[in-house]
Amino acid sequence: xxxxxxxxxxxxxxxxxxxxxxxxxxxxxxxxxxxxxxxxxxxxxxxxxxxxxxxxxxxxxxxxxxxxxxxxxxxxxxxxxxxxxxxxxxxxxxxxxxxxxxxxxxxxxxxxxxxxxxxxxxxxxxxxxxxxxxxxxxxxxxxxxxxxxxxxxxxxxxxxxxxxxxxxxxxxxxxxxxxxxxxxxxxxxxxxxxxxxxxxxxxxxxxxxxxxxxxxxxxxxxxxxxxxxxxxxxxx
Amino acid sequence: xxxxxxxxxxxxxxxxxxxxxxxxxxxxxxxxxxxxxxxxxxxxxxxxxxxxxxxxxxxxxxxxxxxxxxxxxxxxxxxxxxxxxxxxxxxxxxxxxxxxxxxxxxxxxxxxxxxxxxxxxxxxxxxxxxxxxxxxxxxxxxxxxxxxxxxxxxxxxxxxxxxxxxxxxxxxxxxxxxxxxxxxxxxxxxxxxxxxxxxxxxxxxxxxxxxxxxxxxxxxxxxxxxxxxxxxxxxxxxxxxxxxxxxxxxxxxxxxxxxxxxxxxx
Numbered sequence: 001x002x003x004x005x006x007x008x009x010x011x012x013x014x015x016x017x018x019x020x021x022x023x024x025x026x027x028x029x030x031x032x033x034x035x036x037x038x039x040x041x042x043x044x045x046x047x048x049x050x051x052x053x054x055x056x057x058x059x060x061x062x063x064x065x066x067x068x069x070x071x072x073x074x075x076x077x078x079x080x081x082x083x084x085x086x087x088x089x090x091x092x093x094x095x096x097x098x099x100x101x102x103x104x105x106x107x108x109x110x111x112x113x114x115x116x117x118x119x120x121x122x123x124x125x126x127x128x129x130x131x132x133x134x135x136x137x138x139x140x141x142x143x144x145x146x147x148x149x150x151x152x153x154x155x156x157x158x159x160x161x162x163x164x165x166x167x168x169x170x171x172x173x174x175x176x177x178x179x180x181x182x183x184x185x186x187x188x189x190x191x192x193x194x195x196x197x198x199x200x201x202x203x204x205x206x207x208x209x210x211x212x213x214x215x216x217x218x219x220x221x222x223x224x225x226x227x228x229x230x231x232x233x234x235x236x
Numbered sequence: 237x238x239x240x241x242x243x244x245x246x247x248x249x250x251x252x253x254x255x256x257x258x259x260x261x262x263x264x265x266x267x268x269x270x271x272x273x274x275x276x277x278x279x280x281x282x283x284x285x286x287x288x289x290x291x292x293x294x295x296x297x298x299x300x301x302x303x304x305x306x307x308x309x310x311x312x313x314x315x316x317x318x319x320x321x322x323x324x325x326x327x328x329x330x331x332x333x334x335x336x337x338x339x340x341x342x343x344x345x346x347x348x349x350x351x352x353x354x355x356x357x358x359x360x361x362x363x364x365x366x367x368x369x370x371x372x373x374x375x376x377x378x379x380x381x382x383x384x385x386x387x388x389x390x391x392x393x394x395x396x397x398x399x400x401x402x403x404x405x406x407x408x409x410x411x412x413x414x415x416x417x418x419x420x421x422x423x424x425x426x427x428x429x430x431x432x433x434x435x436x437x438x439x440x441x442x443x444x445x446x447x448x449x450x451x452x453x454x455x456x457x458x459x460x461x462x463x464x465x466x467x468x469x470x471x472x473x474x475x476x477x478x479x480x481x482x483x484x485x486x487x488x489x490x491x492x493x494x495x496x497x498x499x500x501x502x
Contacts, residue, residue, distance in 0.1 A: 080411035096412035097366070097396045179396030179407065180371060197303030197374040197399070199325075 005207060007182055008191040015099070015187060016167040019106040023114040023163050026107070030058070031115045031159075035122035059112050066109065066172025073105055073177050097179035102187070105173040114163040121155025122148070154229050158222065165218045169211070268295045268457055269314055271305040273321035274402035275344060275377065275419040276446065279477040280319060287464050293457050301400040303374045309334060309451060316454035317461060319446070321401070322376040326447040337450040341465055342479035344444030345420040346380045348434045349408055353415075355434035360390055367392035368407035368416035370400055377401040380441035381417035387440050420478035438480070446479075 034051055038044035061069065077084045077095040087095050095101035125148065133143050149156065171189040178185035180194070188207055195204035272280045277299040284295035300308070302320045309315055309329060319341065320326045330338050348360045367385075370378030378397065385392070392415075398404030401419045408416040409426070423433050448465070450458045464470060471481045 074406070074410050074412060078411035084411070094366070094412055096407070097394070175399060176403075177412075179368070179398070179413075181394070181396060193399070194371065194373060196307060197301060197371070199303065199306065199328075199374075 004182060004186075005188075005191055005203065008186050008188050011099075011183065011185075012168055012187040012189075015102055015106060016164045018099075018103050019110055019167045020114075020160055020164045022103060022107050023110060024160070027111060027114040027159070027163075028118065030054075031118035032122055034058070034115065034119045035125075037123075058115050061109050062112050066170070067176065069105065069108055070173040070176030073101070073108075073173065077101055077177060096177050097181055097185060099184050101177055102174055102185055105177055106167045106170055109170055109173055110163040110166045113166045114159045117158040117162065118152070118155045121152040125151060154226065157225060161218060161222050165215060169215065266293050266457065268293060268316045268455060268461055269298070270295055270317045270319065270461075271298050271300065271308065271313070271315045272319040273302045273305070273446070274299055274400040275321055275421050276319050276342070277402075278425045279421060279474060279479070282473060282477075283465065283470055286469075287461060291457075291460065291464070293461070295461065301375065315451055316458040317448055317450050319448045321444070321446055323445040323447045326449045329449055329451075334452055335449040336452055336454070337459065337462065339448055339462065340445050340482040341448050342446045342474050342482055343438075344377060344380070344446055345438070345478055345480060346377060346384060346417055346436045346441060346444070347420045347423055348415070348436060349418055349423060349428065349432055350415040351408060351411070351428075351432055354431050357388075357434065360434060360436075361388050363390055363415055364393055365415060366394045366396060366413045368396050368398060368404040368413035368418070370404045370418075371397040375400050376444045376446075377404070377417075377419050380436075380444050383441035384417060384436050422478075424476075424478040 034055055037048060037051055074096060075081060077087070079085050079088045079094060084095060087093075095104065129151075130143055130147060133147050138147070169189065170187070171193070174185060174187055174190055175193070178187075178190060180186050180190060186194075188211060192204055192207040192211070195201070195207065270280065270284070277297065280297060284297060287293065288295055298305075298315075302322055302325055305313075305315075305318055305320065306325045306329065309318060310332075318326070318329070321344065323340065326335070326338050329335050348355050348363075350359060350363075353359065369381035369385075370376075372378035372382040375398075378401070384390075385395075396404075396407060396413055398407055402422060404416050405418045405422045407413040408418065417436070420433075420435060448462065450462060465474075475481050
C-alpha cells in the first residue's frame with residue numbers, strides 16, 4: 001500500500017467515525033420519536049402525520065442514486081446559494097471540497113442505516129417496563145441509559161456497525177462534492193477509482209480487495225454477534 | 237431501372253426490418269456504438285445527428301472519462317469507435333491489438349475561467365484562491381492545467397480535482413470553486429461571456445492531442461463515420477466548438493488509406 005493510500009485509509013476511518021458519531025447524536029432521538037407512534041388516532045393526529053412524512057424521507061437515501069444527493073449538495077454548498085453562503089460567512093471556507101462537507105453528505109447517505117434498525121428495536125420495547133421504571137422514580141435520562149440502551153443493545157450495535165460500514169463504502173456523493181483532496185476528501189473508494197482511471201490495476205487490487213475483506217468481516221461479525229444474542233435472549 | 241427492381245428492393249428492405257426485430261442491437265450493422273471523452277461529447281452529438289440524417293445510421297453515444305472507456309474496451313465493451321481525450325491510451329489500445337485505426341481528430345484548448353471577473357493573463361498569474369482542474373494523474377486537461385500553473389508560477393491556495401474536465405467545469409459553474417482551468421469546448425457549449433474567459437496560449441502546456449480509435453471488431457460503418465469526422469464541414473464544426481482541428485498530416489496507424497478512399501468517395 002502506498003503512503004497516499006494509507007492517508008486515504010486514515011481519512012476514511014475518520015470520516016466513518018465522525019459520521020457515526022453525528023448519527024448517534026441526531027439519529028437516536030429521531031429513531032425514538034419515529035418509534036413513538038400513537039395508536040389512539042384522535043390524540044396525536046399531528047404527530048402521526050409528521051411521522052408518516054418523515055419516515056419515508058429517512059428511507060430515501062436507500063433508493064436514491066447517490067448522484068441525486070451529490071448534485072443537490074453541490075448546489076446547496078455553493079456560496080451562490082443560501083446554505084453555502086451562510087457556511088462561508090461563518091467559516092470563511094466552502095463546504096464542498098472539505099471534510100465537513102463529506103460528513104454532511106455521509107450523514108444523509110447513511111441515515112436510514114442508523115435510524116431503521118434502532119427504530120425497530122425501540123418499537124419492540126415493552127412500554128410497561130419503562131412506565132414501571134418511571135413510577136419507581138427513574139429520571140428520563142436514567143431510564144434511557146440504564147434501561148432502554150441495554151435492552152436495545154442489539155439494535156444499537158447493528159445501527160452503528162451498518163452506518164460505519166456504509167460510510168466506508170460511500171463513493172458517489174464524495175466523488176461529486178469532494179474534489180479529490182489528499183488528507184481531506186480522497187477516501188479509499190476515490191483513491192481506488194483514481195488507480196483504475198490511471199490504469200494502475202496493481203494498487204487498485206490492494207484497495208478493492210481490502211474493502212471487500214473489510215466489508216465481509218464486518219458483516220460476518222455482525223451476524224455472529226446477532227446470533228449469539230438471539231440465543232442468549234432465548235435461554236434467559 | 238425497372239419497377240420490378242424497386243419492388244424487390246422494397247421486399248428485401250421489409251424482410252430486413254422484420255429480421256432486425258429478432259436480432260440483438262449489437263449485431264445490427266446500421267448502428268454505431270461510440271464512446272467519447274467528456275469534453276468532446278456535445279460536439280460529437282452534433283456531428284452524430286447530421287451523420288445520422290445523411291447516412292441513416294444510428295450513432296449511440298456513451299460519455300465517460302477516457303480511463304473508464306479504456307477499461308471498458310479492454311474488458312469487452314462493444315464499442316465501434318472511441319474518442320479519447322488523449323493519445324496515450326489510444327496508442328496503448330493499438331499496441332495491445334484492440335484497434336484497426338488510430339487518428340488524431342482534434343487538439344483541446346485550455347482556458348482560465350473566473351465567473352463574474354474579467355479573465356486575462358495577469359488575473360491568472362495573480363490568482364490565489366481555490367481552483368478547479370481535472371485530475372492531472374489521468375485527465376489530459378488536468379495535466380495541461382498543472383503544466384500551465386507551473387510555467388506561469390501560479391499558486392492557487394487549493395487545487396480541487398474533477399474526475400474529468402466536465403466535473404471541474406461544474407465545480408466552477410455551480411460556484412463552489414471561484415475559478416478553474418477548463419476546456420474551451422465546454423465554455424463554448426454553455427455560452428459563457430467571453431470576458432470571463434482567457435484562452436491559455438498553446439505553448440504553455442503539452443498539446444492535448446485527442447485521438448480516436450476504430451476497434452478491431454467494429455462495424456464496417458465505423459470507417460464511414462471516421463471519414464465524416466474529417467470532412468470540411470465537420471472540421472469547421474470541431475473548430476467552432478473550441479478545438480484546434482487536427483492537421484491532415486497527423487494521421488497515424490494503418491487504415492489511413494481506407495479513410496482517404498472513403499473521404500474521396502464522398
